[in-house]
Amino acid sequence: MLCLGIEGTAHTFGIGIVDSRGKVLANASRTYVPAKGGIHPRDAAQFHAANARAVLDEALKVAKIGIEDINLMAFSGGPGIGPCLRTAATAARALASWLNVPIISVNHCVAHVEIGRLTEGARDPVTLYVSGGNTQVIAFDAGRYRVFGETLDIPVGNCLDVFAREVGIPHPGGPNVERLAREGKRYIPLPYVVKGMDLSFSGLMTEAVRKHRAGANLRDLCYSLQETAFAALVEVTERAVAHTEKKEVMLTGGVAANKRLREMLRFMAKEHGAKFYVPPMELCADNGPMIGWTGILAYKHGVRHKLDDTVVKQRQRTDEIDIPWRSG
Numbered sequence: 001m002l003c004l005g006i007e008g009t010a011h012t013f014g015i016g017i018v019d020s021r022g023k024v025l026a027n028a029s030r031t032y033v034p035a036k037g038g039i040h041p042r043d044a045a046q047f048h049a050a051n052a053r054a055v056l057d058e059a060l061k062v063a064k065i066g067i068e069d070i071n072l073m074a075f076s077g078g079p080g081i082g083p084c085l086r087t088a089a090t091a092a093r094a095l096a097s098w099l100n101v102p103i104i105s106v107n108h109c110v111a112h113v114e115i116g117r118l119t120e121g122a123r124d125p126v127t128l129y130v131s132g133g134n135t136q137v138i139a140f141d142a143g144r145y146r147v148f149g150e151t152l153d154i155p156v157g158n159c160l161d162v163f164a165r166e167v168g169i170p171h172p173g174g175p176n177v178e179r180l181a182r183e184g185k186r187y188i189p190l191p192y193v194v195k196g197m198d199l200s201f202s203g204l205m206t207e208a209v210r211k212h213r214a215g216a217n218l219r220d221l222c223y224s225l226q227e228t229a230f231a232a233l234v235e236v237t238e239r240a241v242a243h244t245e246k247k248e249v250m251l252t253g254g255v256a257a258n259k260r261l262r263e264m265l266r267f268m269a270k271e272h273g274a275k276f277y278v279p280p281m282e283l284c285a286d287n288g289p290m291i292g293w294t295g296i297l298a299y300k301h302g303v304r305h306k307l308d309d310t311v312v313k314q315r316q317r318t319d320e321i322d323i324p325w326r327s328g
C-alpha cells in the first residue's frame with residue numbers, strides 16, 4: 001500500500017509518499033516565508049495552493065511512481081492555521097475522490113511522534129515537541145497520546161522568533177539566536193514560568209525585549225533567553241519522565257535543531273537511564289511523510305473517515321485522538 005500524505009498546518013506545504021512497511025519514498029515541500037512579520041494566514045494558504053501542484057509532481061518524481069499508484073490519502077486535519085488547513089484538506093479530498101481511494105484525517109502532533117517512532121526505533125517515548133506553532137510534552141497512556149504539559153500562551157519557537165524580530169536579529173530567528181547565544185558570557189535573570197506541568201513564554205519574551213531596550217548585551221540576552229526557556233522545557237519533560245517511568249525521551253519539531261536544547265535534554269535523559277532520540281531534521285520539521293505514515297497506521301488499524309469527518313479542526317487536541325495501533 002502507498003499513502004500520499006499532505007502536510008499543511010502552517011508555513012510548510014509538504015507531500016510525503018510512504019509505503020505500508022514505513023519506507024519513505026518521497027519527502028517534498030515548499031515553505032512560505034512572509035515578506036515581513038509573522039505568518040499571514042491567507043497569504044500562507046495562497047502560497048500552498050500555488051505550490052501544491054509543483055510539490056506533488058516533485059514527490060511523484062522522486063518516488064518514481066504515478067499518481068494512480070496511490071492507494072490511500074492522508075492529510076493534516078489539525079491543529080493549525082484555518083486557511084492553510086483548508087487548502088491542504090481540499091487538495092487531499094480532490095485527489096481522494098479523483099483516485100477513488102480512502103482518505104484519513106491525521107493529527108499533526110500525533111504524526112510528529114509517529115514518524116520519530118518509525119525512523120528512530122523509539123517504542124514508547126516521552127516526546128518534547130517544540131516548534132513555531134506548538135510546545136507540548138506528549139506520552140502514550142491508556143489508548144491515547146496524553147499531553148503531560150504544554151504552553152499556556154506562545155510556543156517556544158515563536159518566543160525566539162518574535163524576540164529576534166523585535167531586537168533586529170535577522171530571519172530565521174531561532175538559528176540566529178542560537179548562534180549569538182554561543183557567544184554569550186553572562187546570565188541575565190529572566191522570568192522562568194512553569195505552572196504545574198504547563199509553561200508560559202510570553203512574559204519571558206516581553207522581558208527579554210525590554211532588557212534589550214534598556215541596553216543589555218544582545219549575546220548575553222540570547223544566551224539567557226535560551227537557558228531560561230530550555231530549562232523550563234527540560235523541567236516539565238523530566239517530570240513527565242519521572243511520573244511515567246518511561247525509558248525513552250524524544251525531541252522533535254523545528255526547535256529540535258538547537259544544539260543546546262539537545263544537550264540539556266540528553267543530559268536529563270541520561271540521569272533517568274533513558275535513551276534519547278532526535279529524528280533527522282527533515283523529519284523534525286513539518287513534513288508530508290509523517291502524515292502519510294500516520295495515515296497508514298490508522299488505516300491498517302481500522303480507522304475510516306467519511307468526507308464529513310475531514311472537516312479541519314484548528315484547535316484539535318493531541319489527546320482527542322484514539323490510537324488503536326498502540327492499544328492492546
Ligand code: AMP
Nearest residue numbers: 131132133157174175253254255257258
Ligand atoms: P516548525 O514550526 O517546526 O517549522 O519550526 C520552525 C521553528 O523552529 C521556528 O520557530 C524556528 O525559529 C525554530 N528553530 C529552527 N532552528 C532553530 C534553532 N537552531 N534553535 C532554535 N529554534 C530553531
Ligand code: MG
Nearest residue numbers: 131253285286
Ligand atoms: Mg509541526
